[in-house]
Amino acid sequence: MEVLHPKKLETHLGDSIVGWARAQLEIARQILDNPGGGLLFATQTIGQVKSGLQERDAARWGDVVALLDRVEDAAVRREFDTARGLLDDVVTKLS
Numbered sequence: 264m265e266v267l268h269p270k271k272l273e274t275h276l277g278d279s280i281v282g283w284a285r286a287q288l289e290i291a292r293q294i295l296d297n298p299g300g301g302l303l304f305a306t307q308t309i310g311q312v313k314s315g316l317q318e319r320d321a322a323r324w325g326d327v328v329a330l331l332d333r334v335e336d337a338a339v340r341r342e343f344d345t346a347r348g349l350l351d352d353v354v355t356k357l358s
Contacts, residue, residue: 280319281357284312288357292350296343306338327356 291308294301313331316324330353337346 280315284316285354285357287312288350288354292347295338295346296341302338302341306335309335309338327353330356 287308291305291312295305296302309331313328313335316331317328321328330349334346334349334353337343337349
């Protein structure tokens with residue numbers, strides 16, 4: 264294997280981060296309670312979305328980031344219905 268350079272970082276310019284975030288959260292919602300790592304991958308995805316939004320504009324996305332904190336907490340406590348409901352709220356706020 265030959266490594267020539269690091270992979271280009273996708274920064275989701277402008278409001279394209281909204282579409283990316285919504286798509287990622289939909290995936291997380293679908294796999295949240297799947298056996299075999301669904302919870303791990305879902306919470307990782309939620310964390311990536313949270314970080315991306317916070318890095319982009321912490322003031323604009325503060326409410327969404329706070330909701331995503333609650334989603335992660337509910338998910339790790341295996342409160343999947345609560346986590347999904349909060350994800351629905353997040354997606355609404357991203358619209």
